[in-house]
Amino acid sequence: MRKIAALILALALALSVSACTIERVEEDGGNSSTAGNGKPAGGRQVTVYSWGEYIDESLIDEFEAQTGITVNYRTVPSNEELYSQLQQGAISPDVIVPSDYMISQLIEEDWLQPLDYSKIPNFDKIADRFKNLSYDPENLYTVPYTWGTLGIIYNTTMVDEPITSWSAMFDDTAAGNVILIDNSRDAFGMALRYLGYSVNTTDENEIREAAALVADAWSKGVYQGKTMDGIFQIMEGGNAAIGTYYAGDFLSMYENNPDLAYVIPEEGSNWFVDAMCILKNAKNVDEAHEWINFIASTDANLRNMDYIWYASPNEEALEKYPAWYEEQYGEPLDQELYEIMAAPQEVLDRCESYLVLPQDIRQLYNELWIELSAA
Amino acid sequence: MKTSRSLLAAPYVLWMALFVVAPIVVVVIYAFTSAGVTAAEVGDFTWSNFTGMGIYLPIFTRSFQLALIATVICLLIGYPLAYAMAKEGPGFQRTATVLIMLPMWVNFLLRTYAWMAILENNGLLNQFFQSVGLIDLVNHILGTDMAYFRMIRTQGAVVLGMVYNYLPFMVLPIYSVIIKLDHSLLEAARDLGADSTGVFRRVIFPLSLPGILSGVTMVFVPSVSTFAISQLLGGGTHMLLGNLIELQFLGGAYSPHLGSAIALVMMVIVVICMWIMNRFGEGEEQAVVL
Numbered sequence: 001m002r003k004i005a006a007l008i009l010a011l012a013l014a015l016s017v018s019a020c021t022i023e024r025v026e027e028d029g030g031n032s033s034t035a036g037n038g039k040p041a042g043g044r045q046v047t048v049y050s051w052g053e054y055i056d057e058s059l060i061d062e063f064e065a066q067t068g069i070t071v072n073y074r075t076v077p078s079n080e081e082l083y084s085q086l087q088q089g090a091i092s093p094d095v096i097v098p099s100d101y102m103i104s105q106l107i108e109e110d111w112l113q114p115l116d117y118s119k120i121p122n123f124d125k126i127a128d129r130f131k132n133l134s135y136d137p138e139n140l141y142t143v144p145y146t147w148g149t150l151g152i153i154y155n156t157t158m159v160d161e162p163i164t165s166w167s168a169m170f171d172d173t174a175a176g177n178v179i180l181i182d183n184s185r186d187a188f189g190m191a192l193r194y195l196g197y198s199v200n201t202t203d204e205n206e207i208r209e210a211a212a213l214v215a216d217a218w219s220k221g222v223y224q225g226k227t228m229d230g231i232f233q234i235m236e237g238g239n240a241a242i243g244t245y246y247a248g249d250f251l252s253m254y255e256n257n258p259d260l261a262y263v264i265p266e267e268g269s270n271w272f273v274d275a276m277c278i279l280k281n282a283k284n285v286d287e288a289h290e291w292i293n294f295i296a297s298t299d300a301n302l303r304n305m306d307y308i309w310y311a312s313p314n315e316e317a318l319e320k321y322p323a324w325y326e327e328q329y330g331e332p333l334d335q336e337l338y339e340i341m342a343a344p345q346e347v348l349d350r351c352e353s354y355l356v357l358p359q360d361i362r363q364l365y366n367e368l369w370i371e372l373s374a375a
Numbered sequence: 376m377k378t379s380r381s382l383l384a385a386p387y388v389l390w391m392a393l394f395v396v397a398p399i400v401v402v403v404i405y406a407f408t409s410a411g412v413t414a415a416e417v418g419d420f421t422w423s424n425f426t427g428m429g430i431y432l433p434i435f436t437r438s439f440q441l442a443l444i445a446t447v448i449c450l451l452i453g454y455p456l457a458y459a460m461a462k463e464g465p466g467f468q469r470t471a472t473v474l475i476m477l478p479m480w481v482n483f484l485l486r487t488y489a490w491m492a493i494l495e496n497n498g499l500l501n502q503f504f505q506s507v508g509l510i511d512l513v514n515h516i517l518g519t520d521m522a523y524f525r526m527i528r529t530q531g532a533v534v535l536g537m538v539y540n541y542l543p544f545m546v547l548p549i550y551s552v553i554i555k556l557d558h559s560l561l562e563a564a565r566d567l568g569a570d571s572t573g574v575f576r577r578v579i580f581p582l583s584l585p586g587i588l589s590g591v592t593m594v595f596v597p598s599v600s601t602f603a604i605s606q607l608l609g610g611g612t613h614m615l616l617g618n619l620i621e622l623q624f625l626g627g628a629y630s631p632h633l634g635s636a637i638a639l640v641m642m643v644i645v646v647i648c649m650w651i652m653n654r655f656g657e658g659e660e661q662a663v664v665l
Contacts, residue, residue, distance in 0.1 A: 080625045087629065176525075182611050184627055225528035225610025230491075239496040239527075359628075366628035367430075373614040374433050 045070040046287035049082065049093040051274075054146075056300075056307035063294050069287050078183075078228075086111065086279075094282040095291055097145050100273045101185070101354035104135040108356060113280045114140045119289040122296035122314075129345070130313035133273060134355055142275035143292050144313035146304070148247045149271045149343050149351060150186060151264040153231075155257075158241035166194035166265045168242055170217040179234055179243035180214070180226035184369035185354060186270065187214055187226070190244060193267045193352075200355045204364065211368040218372055226373070235260060246272075247340050248310035254337070262340050268350035271343070273313070311342035318342055402642075405635035417632075424636035431619060431637065438616040439644070441530060442598035445537035446545075449594045450587065452538070453545035457586070458579075460546075461553040468554075475543045487536055487607050494527040494535075494608065501526070528610030536604035537594075544593035552586030553579065588653060596645055616641050 044067075052075045060071050074091070076082045079102040085091045098106065106112050117123050123143055130144045154163050159174060169178060169190060181187050189199040191210035201207060217223065224240050232249070234240050236256045245253075250262040276295065278288045294300060301317035302324050304310075312318055321342075325333040343351075357365070406425075409418035460471045478486060493499045501523040504510050514521055526532055556579065564574045602617025609615070616637065623634030 078625065080627060080629070084624050084629055087631075180611075223612075225612050227606075227610055230607070230610070233491065233495070237495055237497050239498075362628040363630070366622065366626055366630075369626070370434075370614065370619065370622065371430070373611060374431065374619075 043070055044068060044284070044287050045072060046095065046284045046291050047072040047074070047093050048095045048097075048291060049074050049076055049091060050097045051075055052077065054097070054308055054310075056303045059295070059300050059303060063291065066294075067287075067290055069290065071291070080183075092281070092283070093279055094284045094288040095276055095278055097274050097276050099354070100133065100135040100275070101356050103142060103275060103277060105356040106277070107136065107141055111280055112141045112277045113282065113285070115143065115278060115292070116289060119286075120293045120296060122293050122298075125298060125314045125316050126296065127313055127315040127318065129348075130273060134353060135273070136275070142277050143296050144273050144275045145295065146248070146308070146310035147271065147273045147313055148310050148341070149264055149347070150181075150190075150244065150246055150269050151250070151262050152242060153235055153245055153250050153253065153260055153262055154242045155235065155238055155240075155259050156261050157259045158238070162261070163242065163263055164266050166190050166267050168265075169244060170194065170213055170222065172217070172220050172222050174241045175220065175222050176224055177241040178217075178222050178224060179231055179240045180218075180223045181231075181244045182226040182228045184365040186244065188365060188368070189270055189354070190265075193265070193269060196267070199270055199352050200357070202358060202361050204361075207361070207364060208368070211372070215368075215372050246310075247343070248308060251309040251337060251341060264343065264347055264351065266350075268352065271348055271351035271353055273353065274310075305341075309341055399642075402635045402639055405632050406639045407636075408632060410630070410632055424633050425640070428637065428640065434614050434616055434619050435641075435644070437530075437613060438599050438641075439648075441534055441615065442537070442595050445534050445541065445598045446591055446595045448534070448538050449542050449545040450591065453542055453590060454549055454583075454587070457546045457549035458553060460550050461556075472547075472550075475546055479543055483540060484603060484607075486540065487604060490532075490536060490539065491527060491607055494532055496523045496525070496527065498527070500524075527608060528612050530609065530613055532608040532610075533605050533613070533615075536608040537598045537601065540604065541594040541597060544597075545590040548589040548593065549583060549586035552583050556582055584655070588655075591652065592649055595648070599645060600641060 046069055048071060050073070054075070055073070057073075060073055063069065064071055074093070076085060076091075079099050082096060082098060083102060083105070103112075120143060126144055130147060132139045136142045152163055152166070152168060154168070156162075158177065159168075168174070169180075181190075185199075188207065188210045191213045192199050192201060192206065195206070195210055195213065197203075197206045197210065224234075227234065231243050231245050232253055235243055235245075235253050238257065238259070247262060250260065254260050254262070276292045278285060278292075282288055295304075296314065298314055298316040298320070301312035301314040302321060305312045305317060305321060306325065306328070312321075322333040322335075322338060339347075404417060407420055407422075409421045409423065411418040456471075460468055463471075491498075495501070501510070504524060510521060510523065513519070513524075560578055560582070561574055564578045569577065600617045600620075602615065602621050605611075605613065605615040605618055611618075620634050620637050620641075623630050623637065
């Protein structure tokens with residue numbers, strides 16, 4: 001009997017630790033705008049799941065004051081974690097703001113409900129080029145929230161000449177000074193672009209070739225490490241010369257370290273859209289529509305764009321922003337930086353957005369990715 | 376009498392059943408099944424989650440290797456410290472205990488983030504080495520051309536993170552065993568002619584084994600399965616088991632079945648390790664683990 005009890009204890013110990021790996025520290029979770037306040041009984045409310053630092057929070061207060069709807073604003077760290085939590089039934093949002101490829105997966109798996117666009121008049125203000133995109137071809141489920149590009153961030157004092165090609169991520173001229181982005185889609189995606197393939201290819205040989213390119217650079221010691229959000233500290237502190245990350249985040253880094261530069265390589269890159277959707281089993285559908293309409297307004301887009309530095313899909317907001325900025329801050333907006341945030345159409349034309357990959361290809365990505373850092 | 380006493384254990388038993396046994400059952404079920412049609416249901420019985428696991432062997436080996444190194448270092452640092460503490464007066468003991476516990480009052484992640492700032496290429500430590508001329512000196516001696524010492528995003532940084540975070544779990548159990556040792560035993564050993572090394576080697580050390588065993592367990596097990604330390608300090612350069620499991624749940628390919636299988640294998644190996652280790656402590660009256 002004692003032996004059994006002891007065995008259970010040992011298992012408990014092992015599990016309590018492995019449980020952490022499963023649940024993972026919830027970064028800035030529970031970030032509710034109504035923290036501490038009990039919800040008014042029977043009051044209208046809406047639950048929104050988004051990313052951290054991805055909204056001008058005064059908008060939440062304003063929406064609550066205008067409509068009397070309580071907003072439960074929560075964040076998750078990544079599309080994958082959002083998906084995982086939805087799958088496990090751990091969260092029950094009304095509105096989510098996933099990225100394009102995750103949206104197409106959620107549509108495919110029947111998680112989303114068609115929107116009632118008559119309740120979202122501000123949808124008309126969204127530029128046509130951000131409507132009917134490949135993740136939602138008939139635009140039945142989504143209202144775009146932000147868009148941006150993936151590119152190379154480099155420290156101009158640590159490289160000899162300006163970077164123009166993805167080759168900077170693979171050749172060993174800056175060996176030990178390059179940071180690889182820590183997700184398989186982006187990491188293999190840039191290799192696919194460099195090799196001249198589509199980021200959405202399902203050709204196993206092309207994917208293997210791309211993975212081999214990354215693995216080869218890895219074994220040659222090109223990479224100092226791989227990380228996602230860790231790149232802020234690394235690039236801002238001049239701890240590495242070259243990395244890959246998103247345009248909006250580059251602007252945050254640039255503010256702290258003006259030696260940094262951003263480039264979308266000549267081979268083209270990924271451009272992405274994050275869009276608002278309503279879950280099929282949402283409890284507050286009307287409120288969710290009201291929220292989406294509010295966020296899609298020109299004023300909200302201007303303020304969001306200014307706060308999070310990701311470009312708005314609202315045509316009016318895009319046009320007005322430079323003037324709005326000048327009025328707010330009393331100095332003209334740096335046109336070069338604005339074009340990094342909101343890439344001109346000719347740059348976007350070089351870029352591809354991600355589509356959801358079939359399960360077996362996702363599995364292949366996963367295996368190749370593990371192989372990379374297993375050895 | 377007996378029933379009322381076992382009633383006292385009821386809350387704990389309930390807790391264990393809900394939060395320990397039930398999750399293990401779920402992990403086992405997931406590990407031996409394939410994905411169902413919808414995510415909520417599980418598919419048929421299968422071994423396939425285990426059969427392909429060979430490719431992860433290097434990750435298993437590395438995780439156990441690093442955890443072992445961290446445990447040995449913790450023991451080498453922790454035992455002398457615990458021993459010295461137990462020999463000192465109560466004032467010293469109080470201060471030392473507080474100093475050991477103090478870092479644990481700060482969140483584990485924050486402490487690890489702090490280490491990132493310390494170990495970075497342009498971090499505090501490298502700036503210090505630079506200012507005292509250590510880097511130049513090493514460059515001069517070795518004929519190298521380093522601008523900094525590469526510390527962060529190495530396996531060494533991961534081991535350092537483990538040792539730093541788990542050292543208190545080694546010191547405290549050993550300390551609490553040594554401090555309770557019966558002094559008459561030590562006096563008897565001396566009376567019978569043992570010198571100080573003899574007393575330590577033949578009396579104190581064997582009697583402190585239970586403390587060592589629980590210390591080793593409490594350092595080794597979390598080290599094997601850590602994912603935050605390897606992610607933050609290892610910079611993703613060397614994947615550990617914790618990262619591998621995390622990737623199954625939060626990576627692009629959502630496969631909780633494979634993740635559960637890996638977690639299960641890890642648990643079984645850990646239990647076997649602990650069991651083997653505790654054979655050494657067999658017969659000790661105070662054996663606290665297994």
